[in-house]
Amino acid sequence: xxxxxxxxxxxxxxxxxxxxxxxxxxxxxxxxxxxxxxxxxxxxxxxxxxxxxxxxxxxxxxxxxxxxxxxxxxxxxxxxxxxxxxxxxxxxxxxxxxxxxxxxxxxxxxxxxxxxxxxxxxxxxxxxxxxxxxxxxxxxxxxxxxxxxxxxxxxxxxxxxxxxxxxxxxxxxxxxxxxxxxxxxxxxxxxxxxxxxxxxxxxxxxxxxxxxxxxxxxxxxxxxxxxxxxxxxxxxxxxxxxxxxxxxxxxxxxxxxxxxxxxxxxxxxxxxxxxxxxxxxxxxxxxxxxxxxxxxxxxxxxxxxxxxxxxxxxxxxxxxxxxxxxxxxxxxxxxxxxxxxxxxxxxxxxxxxxxxxxxxxxxxxxxxxxxxxxxxxxxxxxxxxxxxxxxxxxxxxxxxxxxxxxxxxxxxxxxxxxxxxx
Amino acid sequence: xxxxxxxxxxxxxxxxxxxxxxxxxxxxxxxxxxxxxxxxxxxxxxxxxxxxxxxxxxxxxxxxxxxxxxxxxxxxxxxxxxxxxxxxxxxxxxxxxxxxxxxxxxxxxxxxxxxxxxxxxxxxxxxxxxxxxxxxxxxxxxxxxxxxxxxxxxxxxxxxxxxxxxxxxxxxxxxxxxxxxxxxxxxxxxxxxxxxxxxxxxxxxxxxxxxxxxxxxxxxxxxxxxxxxxxxxxxxxxxxxxxxxxxxxxxxxxxxxxxxxxxxxxxxxxxxxxxxxxxxxxxxxxxxxxxxxxxxxxxxxxxxxxxxxxxxxxxxxxxxxxxxxxxxxxxxxxxxxxxxxxxxxxxxxxxxxxxxxxxxxxxxxxxxxxxxxxxxxxxxxxxxxxxxxxxxxxxxxxxxxxxxxxxxxxxxxxxxxxxxxx
Numbered sequence: 109x110x111x112x113x114x115x116x117x118x119x120x121x122x123x124x125x126x127x128x129x130x131x132x133x134x135x136x137x138x139x140x141x142x143x144x145x146x147x148x149x150x151x152x153x154x155x156x157x158x159x160x161x162x163x164x165x166x167x168x169x170x171x172x173x174x175x176x177x178x179x180x181x182x183x184x185x186x187x188x189x190x191x192x193x194x195x196x197x198x199x200x201x202x203x204x205x206x207x208x209x210x211x212x213x214x215x216x217x218x219x220x221x222x223x224x225x226x227x228x229x230x231x232x233x234x235x236x237x238x239x240x241x242x243x244x245x246x247x248x249x250x251x252x253x254x255x256x257x258x259x260x261x262x263x264x265x266x267x268x269x270x271x272x273x274x275x276x277x278x279x280x281x282x283x284x285x286x287x288x289x290x291x292x293x294x295x296x297x298x299x300x301x302x303x304x305x306x307x308x309x310x311x312x313x314x315x316x317x318x319x320x321x322x323x324x325x326x327x328x329x330x331x332x333x334x335x336x337x338x339x340x341x342x343x344x345x346x347x348x349x350x351x352x353x354x355x356x357x358x359x360x361x362x363x364x365x366x367x368x369x370x371x372x373x374x375x376x377x378x379x380x381x382x383x384x385x386x387x388x389x390x391x392x393x394x395x396x397x398x399x400x401x402x403x404x405x406x407x408x409x410x411x412x413x414x415x416x417x418x419x420x421x422x423x424x425x426x427x428x429x430x431x432x433x434x435x436x437x438x439x440x441x442x443x444x445x446x447x448x449x450x451x452x453x454x455x456x457x458x459x460x461x462x463x464x465x466x467x468x469x470x471x472x473x474x475x476x477x478x479x480x481x482x483x484x485x486x487x488x489x490x491x492x493x494x495x496x497x498x499x500x501x502x503x504x505x506x507x508x509x510x511x512x513x514x515x516x517x518x519x520x521x522x523x524x525x526x527x528x529x530x
Numbered sequence: 531x532x533x534x535x536x537x538x539x540x541x542x543x544x545x546x547x548x549x550x551x552x553x554x555x556x557x558x559x560x561x562x563x564x565x566x567x568x569x570x571x572x573x574x575x576x577x578x579x580x581x582x583x584x585x586x587x588x589x590x591x592x593x594x595x596x597x598x599x600x601x602x603x604x605x606x607x608x609x610x611x612x613x614x615x616x617x618x619x620x621x622x623x624x625x626x627x628x629x630x631x632x633x634x635x636x637x638x639x640x641x642x643x644x645x646x647x648x649x650x651x652x653x654x655x656x657x658x659x660x661x662x663x664x665x666x667x668x669x670x671x672x673x674x675x676x677x678x679x680x681x682x683x684x685x686x687x688x689x690x691x692x693x694x695x696x697x698x699x700x701x702x703x704x705x706x707x708x709x710x711x712x713x714x715x716x717x718x719x720x721x722x723x724x725x726x727x728x729x730x731x732x733x734x735x736x737x738x739x740x741x742x743x744x745x746x747x748x749x750x751x752x753x754x755x756x757x758x759x760x761x762x763x764x765x766x767x768x769x770x771x772x773x774x775x776x777x778x779x780x781x782x783x784x785x786x787x788x789x790x791x792x793x794x795x796x797x798x799x800x801x802x803x804x805x806x807x808x809x810x811x812x813x814x815x816x817x818x819x820x821x822x823x824x825x826x827x828x829x830x831x832x833x834x835x836x837x838x839x840x841x842x843x844x845x846x847x848x849x850x851x852x853x854x855x856x857x858x859x860x861x862x863x864x865x866x867x868x869x870x871x872x873x874x875x876x877x878x879x880x881x882x883x884x885x886x887x888x889x890x891x892x893x894x895x896x897x898x899x900x901x902x903x904x905x906x907x908x909x910x911x912x913x914x915x916x917x918x919x920x921x922x923x924x925x926x927x928x929x930x931x932x933x934x935x936x937x938x939x940x941x942x943x944x945x946x947x948x949x950x951x952x
Contacts, residue, residue, distance in 0.1 A: 129866070129890070129892075132890075206889070212911070214910070218909070223888070223896075227922050228922065311922075331921075352944075356945060359948055359949075363947075363948045453941075466645070467554075467628070467645075468554075470554075471938065473939040474939070475942070477942070477945055478943030479947060479948055482638070482640055482946075487636060487640070488642045488941075489636055500936045501733060502923040502924040506939075514923065516927065517910065517926075517927045518888055518895075519875075519896070520897070520898045520899070521898065521899045521900030522774075522899050523777060523899055525777055526785045526901055526909070528781075
């Protein structure tokens with residue numbers, strides 16, 4: 109790491125820490141004013157945003173960036189609309205900061221409760237999708253956290269242009285500029301510095317592929333909210349309504365192949381496999397989904413024989429592995445062993461089976477008669493999400509504003525002393 | 531690390547993971563039965579416990595262990611009583627596992643709520659205090675977590691004898707023996723292995739001095755619930771009731787010098803310093819507390835001039851640093867800069883000052899008119915505590931049963947599909 113990048117990041121860190129103290133005390137109205145003003149600024153800066161984005165796109169094309177990455181990089185008018193709309197939506201969300209709960213008297217006479225407060229400073233590391241800059245900045249701002257944003261270097265001009273609009277919003281609301289800082293250098297050492305400053309950064313949220321997240325988690329000295337794979341299952345129980353099961357499984361796989369809540373493996377109780385699988389397979393095949401099956405599956409339908417690897421694979425594509433299981437027990441065992449503890453569903457009308465599946469499947473979201481593709485902060489009512497955590501500590505599942513806060517104890521007395529009140 | 535220790539720890543890890551699946555589903559009655567039976571077994575094994583402890587004490591004396599450490603190591607009859615009582619208390623605590631909250635309908639028709647579940651497998655690393663074995667095992671068991679206990683090697687015979695009683699309890703309740711495992715080797719490589727198995731261990735709770743905890747946090751590949759220093763402050767505001775302030779400050783310092791909630795620095799508003807400090811100093815001096823003061827303090831009372839280092843020091847002893855501050859603002863600034871974000875108190879009758887202090891002090895516990903020594907899981911109503919977290923993520927402040935659990939989303943539908951319900 110060169111000295112100058114480290115110095116630069118330390119300066120950002122110190123400024124963020126200072127700004128976080130101000131932002132933590134900002135009123136809801138003030139934070140909303142900043143969000144609304146940033147939205148207005150974005151709307152007024154459409155041509156500047158497009159021009160800046162053109163610089164990134166041209167450099168990307170010249171550098172031979174893949175079409176899929178160029179597509180993500182593009183700030184189309186619709187995406188600018190989306191960013192503006194996103195800012196306004198976040199402004200409309202309830203502010204979690206300051207809520208006090210469970211305040212109660214203890215035998216000693218003191219009152220003890222918990223107050224929700226911002227985490228402090230959040231570092232976001234993401235790939236070259238400029239709209240993430242607004243997503244992340246708005247959620248952190250609303251939850252009272254200062255943020256340091258480190259986007260992919262291919263989007264640097266776009267991110268600077270977006271940052272200028274956010275700065276306008278902060279200024280209009282009278283909030284410090286350092287509430288939202290975009291890392292201006294494309295030097296990779298900046299990431300190393302950002303994840304190694306626990307004195308200035310309270311948590312890192314990486315947004316991007318599994319490789320990025322694993323790399324960051326390995327090296328970070330700051331806690332990381334991780335979002336790893338979604339190897340999601342739908343289990344069709346012996347007591348399932350098979351018509352419902354077909355719709356749920358089809359929706360879980362085909363709503364969108366590329367989302368982490370997409371079903372990757374279908375488990376079917378052997379008692380209903382012969383009745384269920386042929387028509388189900390037909391439906392998937394008509395949609396162009398490649399099927400890979402266990403031996404019992406391949407005896408019932410046409411499918412590529414699945415290898416051991418298939419059960420541990422997140423395809424994120426029009427491929428589905430299918431396994432016929434002996435029953436509920438084996439389904440739960442399969443999910444806990446091969447799944448990624450993200451989102452898993454049972455289809456059944458049997459109350460006892462549903463109860464066991466919900467209790468015993470060790471995943472961030474456990475679903476009954478619902479397709480796994482519902483795993484999403486908006487669908488869950490969080491208003492927005494910064495990611496879906498596959499960690500167990502702190503935040504598990506879709507992470508919204510609450511996941512960007514923590515609780516401190518508030519203790520109120522009137523001179524009670526310890527060891528003197530019985 | 532020798533191959534055999536790694537193999538041994540892997541075997542423990544695998545067994546713990548398997549046992550955790552069973553324990554997570556155990557009923558409250560079954561877990562309580564195990565706790566009560568372990569208490570009965572301890573009571574029946576007093577002579578074996580004392581004999582095993584004698585082996586440790588003899589080895590400790592022969593090895594030149596310090597008197598303070600020998601004292602911690604000793605299993606006196608009173609400590610055995612304490613362990614038995616502790617088990618029975620934990621059996622009487624409410625079981626947090628399985629509670630479902632905030633289940634509500636979403637616009638799509640699905641119901642979304644959260645269910646409290648065990649973390650899975652918890653590794654506890656502690657020094658040579660055999661009673662911690664019971665503390666930790668009982669809290670983990672009640673919260674449905676399998677646990678691997680690695681106590682100080684000086685206590686190995688005592689820990690084995692205690693573990694035998696826990697095993698009796700588990701057996702009587704029909705729970706797997708691997709729900710609670712005591713590491714049988716004193717090889718230090720066992721700790722390295724334990725903190726590097728995220729596939730088998732979900733969280734590490736180190737219990738001991740700051741050095742131990744920092745070392746473990748640095749090397750761990752598993753999340754750690756940390757309990758670092760308690761540099762706690764009491765701020766006497768200009769609007770304080772000075773009689774109340776004197777009692778609170780005295781209690782905060784002298785209730786026990788060695789606890790993490792003990793006050794280490796007293797901050798006094800300059801407006802009341804002359805009226806408050808002389809009598810306060812007299813009271814501390816009569817108790818044998820050494821006073822170290824800033825320049826303004828030393829102008830009012832007799833005190834050793836404080837150095838910059840004093841403001842950042844956790845004495846855990848009969849020493850107190852005192853600083854006269856300009857007012858509320860400077861007090862908050864001092865605490866956020868020099869404190870350890872553990873527990874800090876204001877003494878005031880001024881509502882606005884209290885409100886600001888509570889909102890702006892960034893500590894796990896923020897107190898009003900209450901001595902900092904109240905920072906304790908029992909006093910807060912948690913029933914028991916496994917430590918006091920100075921982290922912001924997951925658990926902050928005293929950690930009881932709830933801190934050893936997490937929440938998963940439960941989603942219930944009846945065939946609703948995504949993208950098709952408006």
